[in-house]
Amino acid sequence: MWIVPEAKIAGLMDRATCFAAIEGVFGAMARGDAYNFPVIREAIGHADALYGFKSGFDRAGLALGLKSGGYWPGNEAKGLTNHQSTVVLFDPDTGRVKALVGGNLLTALRTAAASAVSIKHLARPDAKVLGMVGAGHQSAFQMRAAVEQRAFEKVVGWNFHPEMLDRLAGVAAELGLPFEAVSLDELGAQSDVIITITSSHKPILRSAQVKAGTHIACMGTDTKGKQEVDDLLVARATVFTDEVAQAISIGECQHAIASGLMAEAEIAELGAVINGSHKGRTSAEEVTLFDGTGVGLQDLAVAAAVVELAIAKGIAIEVDF
Structure with a gap:
């Protein structure tokens, strides 16, 4: 061994x-x-x-x-x-x-890689602003992995505890990118790609705050009851996940499914896009969402x-x- x-x-x-x-x-x-x-x-x-x-x-x-x-x-x-x-x-x-x-x-590395894979296959090619919701330990890994997938020119961030945003600012500086601490409204208005990486049990980011064409990687919800974005945003987006069974039971999709705003059949596997059996993003205006539940x-x-x-x-x- x-x-x-x-x-x-x-x-x-x-x-x-x-x-x-x-x-x-x-x-x-x-x-x-x-x-x-x-x-x-x-x-x-x-x-x-x-x-x-x-x-x-x-x-x-x-x-x-x-x-x-x-x-x-x-x-x-x-x-x-x-x-x-x-x-x-x-x-x-x-x-x-x-x-x-x-x-x-x-x-930490595989979780960041999963969101980066979703960015590679689902984000608009011209994405310029990366939005970070959450500034905990995992956020640094997420940012480093994400910026390798698009030519980002700026990072904006929000956290429940603003004093923790220094972590995001430091990583952005390390990567040679300007960083701005913003409100959730400003984050949604500016960001072309948003990564949510929190342990929240109630929605933080809402559909009305997210502009058309955004790709969202929801990486924090991996347990029954957790939730980072509202049901309306999940229902509005074209949704992809690592595994559908986990998405509807412990992932971000659990809430939209429970409220009747979306059906299980509307959720696609990110692997299908990788393999070419799903077309993935179809327009510059489409909102795409990756429900990263984390699989064994x-x-x-x-x-x-x-x-x-x-x-x-x-x-x-x-x-x-």
Whole structure:
């Protein structure tokens, strides 16, 4: 069995490799070559933590395994990231454990790669302004990945706690882009692409605030009850997702479906656009929305890629298990 410690991930996985892994697994899902198993996610009744498992099998990439972990809200005070996870890969031919991989940084990278894949395939080619709703830990990863997909000239941002916007301003400066803290009305009026990355349980961004032609990547809603945008915006948009079953149960679509404003059949897989079996955006005025719920196959794809890199570079630790 191979072990790739969390501390080694940053030196192994780059955004381009992560992007390719996520784009590939989305395509495999849409072709029916890869599928996710049911998600387990529970409050454990200790430390206010949510804990669970995401798992699946990619027949094309021969990635079989699970990600185990969750959210511990008190970790930041302990100098740890709130999200903690580990990926376990198995040999699909024998069922034996193949690798144990640190999953914290990989989760952040694969989440950002997913929204970046949606921007590549759904945003207008002439998109110039990137809007960021949320300024938490994940927002920096999101911005860095997003700007590689379009020639953005400016970043605008909004956060519940304005003092946290320094994170967005700092990353934008690092990328050579001007940054402006704005109201939600101004953000919607200026932005050609909007990324929402919060833990909100009530809508933040509303349809009336979003201009025609915008692409929105909703990346924060991954649990029943969470919501970042209002039902009207989801119903107005042409909606794509990583997995339809998750979108309607724990993703942003859960609310529009429950209110009767949209039907499950109106939701398409982003992988279908990647594969060319769905036309994707059809006009410059169309509003597109990616409901990024986060699927286990994403974790398996990036973990499998990083194991290969670690073995090739002599960094992976081999143990008899």
